[in-house]
Amino acid sequence: MNRDTSNLLARRERVLSPSYRLFYEQPVHAVRAQGCWIEDADGQRYLDAYNNVPVAGHCHPRIVTAMAQQGDVLNTHTRYLTEHPILLAERLLATLPDALGKVILTNSGSEANDLAIRISRMVTGRRGVIVTDCAYHGTSDLLQGMSPVTGLPLGPDVHAITMPLAPEGPEQFAALVGEAIARMEADGIRPAALLVDTIFGSDGAIADPPGFLAGGVDAIRKAGGMFIADEVQPGFGRTGAGMWGFARHGIVPDLVTTGKPMGNGQPVAALVMRDMLALEFARMQRYFNTFGGSSVSCAAALATLDVIEDEGLIANAARIGQRLMAGLAPMIEASPALTGLRGAGLFIGVQTVSGDIAAAIVNAMRRGGVLIGAAGRGNAALKIRPPLPINVTEADHLLESFARALAKVEVSNL
């Protein structure tokens, strides 16, 4: 570690809350980034195979320019009539099923999920919420109780289903949701919503078989509750199969939340819902979000949508995702440390035998200049989730780095 880095670490400890955690045994001191590459203070370059926020690639010039141009002209809120939030809502709705007709813009996926829960509870007049057992849905007080992956207890009226890593199909998922509803109702709580990340990112990337989610959606609706698709992870093309993760499951949610990749790094997020829910909610209470829908945030989101479309990033996610899957499959077959391969497009989960093994691979790859992460139960699943413009050469570099790290970890750990 060079001196600048250790000085900066000391300053960081002095002023930032100890809640802050750095990735990797040896943290990455990032000073610049472009496309799928991050450069550290020593000039070492890292292939970023982890970050979904810069969906169009780090520091995409078109998005930076759009923000700067808008910043020069107007950056205001939605109490004045301005074009940007309307344009953005129109563009979002054009990518979504017709049944979803009304948009509220926020600053983070957390704010969008918090509001989605509030609306589903107000409109149904019920309290019960079902999540998966390694779910993560955000930072607010309400959502910490719906994010069991953090190790915190479930909130009041929240029940979790134990998510299988290899679901059998819609019947099994319907049964899991049905059991949670039954437990909830036995406690005298009626179900308001099923809240699911449609790529199950923090559960370790559970994507197949396509359509399995439909069983749970039917079950919650039969019980009078809403289905909320948390698209913070899979949204904006990550799965390589259209814009939204729920589409692979052939379902239409009642509410959809977005976040992380929406502004390629700019804090912007959204809640989209059925018209009737928006009407009922507006009848019952006020909602205003100061920065939500502000002009520069909307300009970033609009430019991000343009880049996803113009650069064919969804098709690229599908193509490179397949290449990565094809390259990983034989390694998983051959290694006693690895037990499964899951995911869709550029959200890939590699199951390892333990959190320690996963951490060892993550840190070995970081030393080799490739950034990935871990998630799921016991942090035993490797999470591979690069910016969408990753190309063939970069994907092959990732696979080589993975193979080398795996070999080292096998030698020293197994």
Place this chain on the structure above:
Amino acid sequence: MNRDTSNLLARRERVLSPSYRLFYEQPVHAVRAQGCWIEDADGQRYLDAYNNVPVAGHCHPRIVTAMAQQGDVLNTHTRYLTEHPILLAERLLATLPDALGKVILTNSGSEANDLAIRISRMVTGRRGVIVTDCAYHGTSDLLQGMSPVTGLPLGPDVHAITMPLAPEGPEQFAALVGEAIARMEADGIRPAALLVDTIFGSDGAIADPPGFLAGGVDAIRKAGGMFIADEVQPGFGRTGAGMWGFARHGIVPDLVTTGKPMGNGQPVAALVMRDMLALEFARMQRYFNTFGGSSVSCAAALATLDVIEDEGLIANAARIGQRLMAGLAPMIEASPALTGLRGAGLFIGVQTVSGDIAAAIVNAMRRGGVLIGAAGRGNAALKIRPPLPINVTEADHLLESFARALAKVEVSNL
């Protein structure tokens, strides 16, 4: 209304949730803004005497440039070691009492307040929260129950004090907080925190006598609770008396939250707290905020701090605030429609006899090209809160517009 505006209004109704509300009988269709001026689609210019978010003036070139330059280089999160969040935390702490030593960065004042409540509850092991009866503290599920100005019921374990518009002093405020503690404890709830906007913005701008807040702070501490200063409204120099609203009251909070003006429009906010609270919280649970502390947001906040300092905006807030107060005082004296003048620096509240009168003045001024708002009980207080660089000519223009609007409203309403 021109055709573009009515078309845009129709598009807006189609895609945005009906929760969205526009200001003014005749909405302002904003297309550009600079300094203290907003221009509409017809080319009419409005003096902005309402917006505290663009604290350094709309579209400040130095802040826009800082964001664009950072956006070109790196825009990432706090799981990597980067300089920007550390620099920003250092700069913030340098403006705050020494007892406040640890920072968490968020995207909005709502996220900061939500977290402040969570920390005060976890660390005290108690639930009770005291707010004022027209308080507004944010949009999250938790905070809606602490924002009675929205008309929603108080949340569980939340008690409100009836805030006098002209407090007598610290003893009276101590008694009010003491009564709320007693009510709370009679319900079996122990007090965790007193949460107060230190300029009482949504209560109608209650600033005097300086020091009155100290009584309440003593009372909550004696009862074992924390004092949270919500600086979203008064922070960053608005009161003309230093950076923070609480300083006028000679107190040191346990937790301080910031928001709106912090990035001059960029979604960035912070929670600053005593070291021990940060340590205890980190011991008890994880916290990570994806966009909180991201490089471009920090660059915006750092540039905003630079501009506040280099352009002497706090001194300007004091000087122009006094000029506005001096100009308003005789009008209030003379008018049967107006009953009081409150505030500090460039947060000014003019009490009117009713919400209807306040709305009539607000709309008359808007027709005359000056933007103000209303707040407080029954929305009967006028809220005058321009960007801090407002100059003498602009202030006099505001006063003339106010006088004209008042005369019109007196003729037609009294």
